[in-house]
Amino acid sequence: MGYRHPERDQIRIEDVLSALGNPIRLSVIRVLDAGGEHNCTSVLGILGVTSKSTMTHHWRVLRESGVVWQQPSGRENLVTLRRDDLDARYPGLLDAVLAAARTDEAA
Amino acid sequence: MGYRHPERDQIRIEDVLSALGNPIRLSVIRVLDAGGEHNCTSVLGILGVTSKSTMTHHWRVLRESGVVWQQPSGRENLVTLRRDDLDARYPGLLDAVLAAARTDEAA
Numbered sequence: 001m002g003y004r005h006p007e008r009d010q011i012r013i014e015d016v017l018s019a020l021g022n023p024i025r026l027s028v029i030r031v032l033d034a035g036g037e038h039n040c041t042s043v044l045g046i047l048g049v050t051s052k053s054t055m056t057h058h059w060r061v062l063r064e065s066g067v068v069w070q071q072p073s074g075r076e077n078l079v080t081l082r083r084d085d086l087d088a089r090y091p092g093l094l095d096a097v098l099a100a101a102r103t104d105e106a107a
Numbered sequence: 108m109g110y111r112h113p114e115r116d117q118i119r120i121e122d123v124l125s126a127l128g129n130p131i132r133l134s135v136i137r138v139l140d141a142g143g144e145h146n147c148t149s150v151l152g153i154l155g156v157t158s159k160s161t162m163t164h165h166w167r168v169l170r171e172s173g174v175v176w177q178q179p180s181g182r183e184n185l186v187t188l189r190r191d192d193l194d195a196r197y198p199g200l201l202d203a204v205l206a207a208a209r210t211d212e213a214a
Contacts, residue, residue: 009214013207018128023121090207092199100120100197107116 003063003070008085011066016086016093019065024049025058026101032068032081033098039076110170110177115192118173123193123200126172131156132165133208139175139188140205146183 020026024047031046032038044055059079062068069080086094127133131154138153139145147166156162166186169175176187193201 013204013211014128014130014133016128016207017124017133017204021121021123021125021128026121026124089210090203093203093207096197096200096203097120097124100123100200103196104120 002072005063005069006066008066008089011085011089013090013093015065016067016090019061019067020097022058022061024054025062025067026097028058028062028079029067029081029094030098030101032079033083033094037078038080039073039078040070041076043079109179112170112176113173115173115196118192118196120197120200122172123174123197126168126174127204129165129168131161132169132174133204135165135169135186136174136188136201137205137208139186140190140201144185145187146180146185147177148183150186 020029027047028043031043040055040059044050044052049055059068059070059077062079063070066082066085069078069082071078071080083094127136134154135150138150147162151157151159151162166175166177166184169186170177173189173192176185176189178185178187190201
């Protein structure tokens with residue numbers, strides 16, 4: 001039994017913006033966007049986040065806003081950025097957000 | 108003595124996304140983007156918001172994230188969308204967010 005996710009047409013921009021409006025969650029999106037297959041633990045490792053309970057909250061926010069798919073796979077949860085859905089529903093939004101994160105980082 | 112606002116290069120994308128990731132604050136931005144001169148009271152009237160204390164919080168979030176200018180003018184506060192700053196720092200972001208809000212509304 002997997003997690004509940006909103007369908008593409010159930011996604012709401014307020015939820016997406018609120019989900020992305022957090023440094024850890026924004027970092028997660030950048031890791032996922034860079035490609036490769038990730039599970040929750042591997043993303044935590046890349047980000048150097050050690051609090052699993054804090055991340056449980058962040059994963060739920062990202063999942064329930066429609067930003068990521070989170071799917072059980074064996075003893076792990078695979079996570080994937082829902083780029084197709086976000087690009088289809090909100091053209092240009094994700095790219096603008098990712099570019100903005102790079103701008104801040106370079107500042 | 109006016110309010111404190113971040114300079115353009117002090118704006119951070121997490122703060123902007125978090126500020127916009129709320130239905131009332133997103134509605135405020137849409138009103139301001141539609142043009143015309145607005146003070147806090149006139150925006151409240153357009154949105155049908157009656158709780159002034161709630162709005163005080165929202166104005167602070169919008170101001171401190173760098174999304175709006177809020178400037179005392181007589182007994183009122185003029186509010187202006189910082190489109191120039193946001194477009195310069197994060198090209199395409201504000202337009203993508205406003206388009207997304209229209210998409211949701213049409214759904």
